[in-house]
Amino acid sequence: MIEGVLLKGYGGFYYVYAEDRVWECSLRGRFRIKDQDFLPGDRVRILPESNTKARIEGAEPRLNFLSRPSIANVDQALLVFAMTSPKPDLNLLDRLLIQVTYSGIEPIIVFTKLDNYNAETLSPDSKPQPFVSDIYRRIGYTVFEVSNKTGTGIAELRNRLEEKISVLAGPSGVGKSSLFNALSEGKQLKTGEISQKSQRGRHTTRHVELMVCAGGLVADTPGFSSLFLPKMKREDLAGYFPEFEEYRHKCRFSSCLHDKEPDCSIKAAQENGEISRTRYEHYRDFLQEVIAAERRY
Ligand SMILES: Nc1nc2c(ncn2[C@@H]2O[C@H](COP(=O)(O)OP(=O)(O)OP(=O)(O)O)[C@@H](O)[C@H]2O)c(=O)[nH]1
Ligand SMILES: [Mg+2]
Ligand SMILES: [Zn+2]
Structure with missing residues (x-):
């Protein structure tokens, strides 16, 4: 029996990352009967049946659970916003900070499109404006400013991913998928069913799955623009x-x-x-x- 992390469920199979490989897994009968829900991020025990196929025999209790996107055992959430175009929605950022903190997940704020921002602020007719990053740094949050285009800041962020389960979250068009590609340097583990390419052909990301990236597991997720606060007093x-x-x-x-x-x-x-x-x-x-x-x- 080996231990692994569920990357995604798709077409009746579960894809599990264990011992540096992705296994296509079926469920042991008793799980099917219980109709147990598995989520990406669930820690599972699998029994190999061939070089690429295995059966899920059991699952560990979840440490935490993020509902949007639905992923278990998340260590950190990369809250991704563009510095310009689209203009950062700080109301949504502040909601996300509450939601991930509530779920026991560490937030990391990532502002993308630094190249665009520099180009704008360096143009002769616009005054340089201090960016909001410092507001969040002063509060104590971890903030990165990166460019997926030039690669600025990407290596530093990549160091934060090792051995962790991370989720990219934020509005549409801010560069989450581009960031994922920049972080993974095009090095991605593939099995028959897991094709990063097919998912990236269009600009909009649809389903949620964890992918092997920079020594850790990362989920790119569809963008969203609204979020209710968690239930609290x-x-x-x-x-x-x-x-x-x-x-x-x-x-x-x-x-x-x-x-x-x-x-x-x-x-x-x-x-x-x-x-x-x-x-x-x-x-x-x-x-x-x-x-x-x-x-x-
Ligand atoms: N200049 C510049 N453009 C970027 C950068 N990152 C992403 N883009 C562009 O922004 C657009 C949207 O990028 P995506 O990576 O598809 O955005 P996304 O957040 O994954 O969007 P959804 O999947 O719809 O949620 C694309 O045209 C990218 O080329 C960056 O750092 N600099
Ligand atoms: Mg995307
Ligand atoms: Zn008061």
């Missing part, structure tokens, strides 16, 4: 804004939701520039959403 939301931490216990009211209350130290920190205005605005938007969702439970 209104007083828990501020905990997902790490930069609020040093202020939140200094408000006049201990029950302060940092919205319209007087003597709110977070509002004060935002007014004097210690907390980013957009981050605070998103907090207030999200608070309304969490309150509205609470009423529906």
Whole structure:
């Protein structure tokens, strides 16, 4: 019996990465009867039946689970946004930061199209503008700025993938698939069924699967533009804004939701520039959403 990680389920088979190979696996009968759901990322035990075929005999309990995209045991999520075109949707980024933190997954922010951005800011008629990366770095998040076109920043990011299960998430057109290709340097393990090419012929990515990439496993995923916040109590939301931490216990009211209350130290920190205005605005938007969702439970 050998241990592996499920890459994807497709056409009644499961593709499992184990001992540096991809195995086409069928399910042991008792799993079929139980109608057990397997997800990419599930750690499974397989029994080889030939050089390329095996049978799934068992699965380990999941450590965590991301619902969008549906992947188990994710170590880190690469939240991918373009620096320009499309303009980064920071509301979506802030939602994603909450969602992955909630799921116990480490976020890594990746801004792509650095080449485009430099070209724009270096043109004589446009003033250089500080990019938002520093706002997120100051909060404590890991941020990369890369170009999939020139390769800037790719090697540093590649070092973060080894031995890990990573997921690329973000809006459509930001360069997730391009990033995946840049990170994997065109070196990809193939079995009969796993053809990276066929999936990459069109620009839009459809199904979710893990692929062997840079010494780890990475899932490229379809882009999306909206995301609901996870279910939580209104007083828990501020905990997902790490930069609020040093202020939140200094408000006049201990029950302060940092919205319209007087003597709110977070509002004060935002007014004097210690907390980013957009981050605070998103907090207030999200608070309304969490309150509205609470009423529906
Ligand atoms: N200049 C420049 N263009 C890029 C870069 N990365 C991606 N692109 C271009 O951006 C477009 C979209 O890239 P994709 O990789 O298909 O984007 P995606 O995020 O996978 O999009 P979906 O699969 O629809 O979610 C393509 O035309 C790419 O060539 C980059 O770093 N610099
Ligand atoms: Mg894509
Ligand atoms: Zn407050």
